[in-house]
Structures are given as structure tokens and as C-alpha cells.
Amino acid sequence: MQGMKRVTLLFCVLFAAGGLSAQTARALVTQARKENDPAVRIRLLTQAVKKAPKLATAWHYRADAYRMTGNYKQALSDYTRALRLTPEEPFRYYARALAYMDARQYAQAEADLSKAISLKKNYPDFYLSRAKANMSLEKYNAAVADYKQYLARREKTPSVALGLAQAYFESYHYPEAEAELTRLIQQSPGEAEAYFWLGRIYQNTNRPDEAVSFFSKALNRADDYAPAYRYRASVFKDMGELEASAQDYGKLIALEPQAIFYNRRGLVYEEMGELDKALADYNKTIELAPKWPIGYTNRGYIYLKQRKYLQARKEFEKAIDLDDSLPTPYINLAGVYWLQKKDKRNVYRNLEKALKRGFRDFDALYDADRKGWMFQGINKTAEFRAVMYHD
Numbered sequence: 001m002q003g004m005k006r007v008t009l010l011f012c013v014l015f016a017a018g019g020l021s022a023q024t025a026r027a028l029v030t031q032a033r034k035e036n037d038p039a040v041r042i043r044l045l046t047q048a049v050k051k052a053p054k055l056a057t058a059w060h061y062r063a064d065a066y067r068m069t070g071n072y073k074q075a076l077s078d079y080t081r082a083l084r085l086t087p088e089e090p091f092r093y094y095a096r097a098l099a100y101m102d103a104r105q106y107a108q109a110e111a112d113l114s115k116a117i118s119l120k121k122n123y124p125d126f127y128l129s130r131a132k133a134n135m136s137l138e139k140y141n142a143a144v145a146d147y148k149q150y151l152a153r154r155e156k157t158p159s160v161a162l163g164l165a166q167a168y169f170e171s172y173h174y175p176e177a178e179a180e181l182t183r184l185i186q187q188s189p190g191e192a193e194a195y196f197w198l199g200r201i202y203q204n205t206n207r208p209d210e211a212v213s214f215f216s217k218a219l220n221r222a223d224d225y226a227p228a229y230r231y232r233a234s235v236f237k238d239m240g241e242l243e244a245s246a247q248d249y250g251k252l253i254a255l256e257p258q259a260i261f262y263n264r265r266g267l268v269y270e271e272m273g274e275l276d277k278a279l280a281d282y283n284k285t286i287e288l289a290p291k292w293p294i295g296y297t298n299r300g301y302i303y304l305k306q307r308k309y310l311q312a313r314k315e316f317e318k319a320i321d322l323d324d325s326l327p328t329p330y331i332n333l334a335g336v337y338w339l340q341k342k343d344k345r346n347v348y349r350n351l352e353k354a355l356k357r358g359f360r361d362f363d364a365l366y367d368a369d370r371k372g373w374m375f376q377g378i379n380k381t382a383e384f385r386a387v388m389y390h391d
Contacts (some may be wrong), residue, residue, distance in 0.1 A: 025052035029061060039333065041065040056085040062091060063099070072103040090119035094126060101129070106136040124153035131163065140171035158188045165197055192222040199228070203235055211235045226255040233264070242272045259289035266298060275302050293319035297329050304332060304374070309340040313365050327359035335374030348387050355388070363386050 025048040032044035048055060063078030079096035086092060093116040099110035113130035120126070131146035139241045147164040154160075168177035178201050183290035184194045199214035208258055215232035229286025233248035249265035266281030285295035289296045313336045319329040334350035337343040364370040365388065366379055378384050 021051040021054065025049075025055050025058055027238055029055070029058050032061060032065075038065040038068040041071075054085055056082045056089075056092075059085070060095065063095065067099050067102065070102075072099050075099045076103070088119060090116040090123070090126070093119070094129070097129060097133070101136075104136075106133045110135045110137060110139075121151065124150045127153075128160070131167065135163070135167060135170070138170070140151060140167050143167040144171060144173070158184060158191060160199070160292075161187075161337055162191070162193055163362035165194070169197060169201060174205055175291075177201055190221055192218045192225050192228075195221065196225065196228050196231075200231060203231060208235050208239050212239075225253060229255070230261070237268055239273075243266050246272070258289070259285045259292060259295065263290065263295060263298060270298075270302065275305060278302055291322055293322040293326060293329065296322070297326070297332065301332055304335060304339070307339070309336055312336050327354040327357040330357065331359060331365075331371060332374075335371070336380055338375055342378075344378065344383075347375075348383075351387055 028044050028048040030036070032041045032048070035041045037043065037056065042062060042065045045058050045065060048058035049062065054095045059078045059082040063075045063082065066072075066075035066078060076080060076096060076099050079092060079099060083089070083092050085094065093112040097109040097112035097116065100106070100112060110130060110133040112140045113126055114125070117130070127146045127149040129136055130354065131150065134140070134143040134146060144167045145233060147167055150160065151164075156164075161180055165177045165180040165184065168174070168180060173359045178198065181198050181201075184191060185198075188194070189390065194219035194363070195214045199211045201215060202208070202211035212232055212235055215228045215235070218228040219232075222228075229248045229252040233245045236242070236245035237247060243290065246265055246268045249261055249268060253261050253265065262281045263285040266278040266285065269275075269278035269281060279299065282295055282299040282302065285292070286299065289295060296315045296319040300319070302308075302314045303312035303315060313333065316329040316333040319326065320333075330350045330353040334347045335344040337350065344362065365370065366372045368376070372379060375384070
């Protein structure tokens, strides 16, 4: 009897201690939520989870604090701990989904948002966030459906209208995208992005003059809007307005000095016949992206045009070393062997390698304004045709 009393007393003491720990942990959570500094929050909530490891709110709020600091790995870990304790709580899945979005883990975010929706179907923000996740996953029709679900429950804001228009655009529903953007411009005429996306629609539907007009309208509203320079430069190039294209790429490079944009301006300069400027841009391309084979391929092509055969060959071989799956360096290398040495064996050997890697633009090898200038003479022979067209 005496022993039973001791056990009962011990149980009561432990129970009371556990209750006190949980009570203290909740007090720490309350205190942490009043703090603005996420580091202080983390410190307080760490004490809370140590005192009450089954207190889901402590794990959840610590995850929020870690997310504020950009520590997404720890935030995701804490959200997962909270979900293990409360697996039917939709807003915990939503919170973890937002952390996955921050960490660019969009498939995991989409899965969590779908789970949240299954638990609480009428909460609109779940659909809006899943629409954004689906956009990042290139599931554009699914994004359209989610935007519609959101709009069935909430008013359309300019940012949501723009998101829906982009989803329509990416899923090739151009009339719907155009209608959405036109309405948006009527409501918010200063919205540069709306003009930009209309420009994209007109570019993709072979209306270049209108595309240029709307890209220009976007830039009139935001002269540092880099995407508008990028796509207007591309339209100008397709229209043969090479000087205007080069100028736009220059403005784009001033805003975003990336290798791909130097490379594209180099292609424009090359088409203009300004080989020294093209070479300078390809040099910059390689400086910024030394493991990108395209820069070496294009620089080699300039050297080939300048009849610097040894330098050209080194560039094409470097491109092949970096990625031997690309057909163009082999085509250009074949051109080196023909122009420098009239070496048929190596011409055909490299052409066959290009064919094995998917080269099918045969007309280019007969067109003197394209690649045909490299193969003048040999491309008139039956032997050359047999190599190119054998099945």
C-alpha cells in the first residue's frame, strides 16, 4: 500500500511537471510572437520545443521565423514536425508550401497546396498559390483552372489579372490572354507588364509592328524594363532592323550584362557585317560563360570568316570538348577542313558526325548567304549530296 502511494505521488509530480512545461512553452510561444526580431523568436521558440516537443504551434512559429531569415531548410523541417503532430491542419500544409515556393521546390509546393485544398476546399488563397506553383512547373492549363477557382471566390486585382493572362499566354490561349490584358490596361493604363505581354502575343502571332508598338509602350512606362528591350530587339532582328536591334540589346546589356545577351548582339553585328564588334561580344560571352559552347562556336565562325583557320579550328574543338552533342561545331569544323585544305575525308567525317547529332538543315549548306559559302565547289558534287541525304 505504501509503495502504491509513492507511485501515485510520483505520477502526480511528473504530470504536474509536464503540465508546467507545456504551460511554460505556451508562454514562450506567446512571448515569441510579440517579438519583431526573428533571431529572438527562434531563441524563444527553441526553448519552447525543448520544454514541450509535442506542441505543434511552437514548431510552426519557429518555422515561420526561420523562413523570415531565409533558412528554408530548417523552416521546412520545422513545418514537417508540426504536420506530424497535426496532420489534418490545412494551413500548416499551406505554410510549408510557401516555404517550398521560396526554396523553388515547386512540385512539393503543389503537392502541399493540393492537400490543403482537399482539407479546406473553399479557401481562395490555396488556389492562388497553387496557380503560381503550376506556372513555375509549366502546368499552364492547371494554372488557368486554379486562377478561375480563386476568382470564383475573390475580386480580380491587377496582379491576379496579369497572372491569369500569363497563364493563358503560356497555354497558347492568345485571344483570352489578349482580352484579359486589354481589360487590365483600361483599368490600369500605367501597368507596363500588361503592354509587354500584349507585345509578346503580337510577336507570337506574326504581328511584328504591333509587337514593337506595345513593347515600346511598356518601355515608355518603365524605361528599365529589361524584358521589353529583350523581345523588342528580337522582333527588330526578325524585321531586318538590325541597327535598332543592336541598340536594344545594348540597353538590355546595360541592365542585365549576361552572356546570352552579348551573344545575341554578336549575332546581330555578324549579320550586319561588323565582324570586329561581333568578335568583341563573343569574347565577352566567353568571359562570362566559359563553359558555354555556343560562345566558342560563334567566335570560331568569325575567325573562319576572317580566314584565321587555326584559331577557328581551336574554337570548334573547344566547343566539342564542352558538349559533343551539338551538331553545329562539326558543320563548322567541316568548313575549316574544306576552306583551308580541301580535305574531303575530314569534311565528310565531320558532316557525318553532325548528322548523327541531329543536323537536318541541309538547305543551309547550299545557300551562300548561310553555311553554303564554306562548301562552295564540294557542295555541287553527287558525293556531297550522297553524304547529306543518305538514310
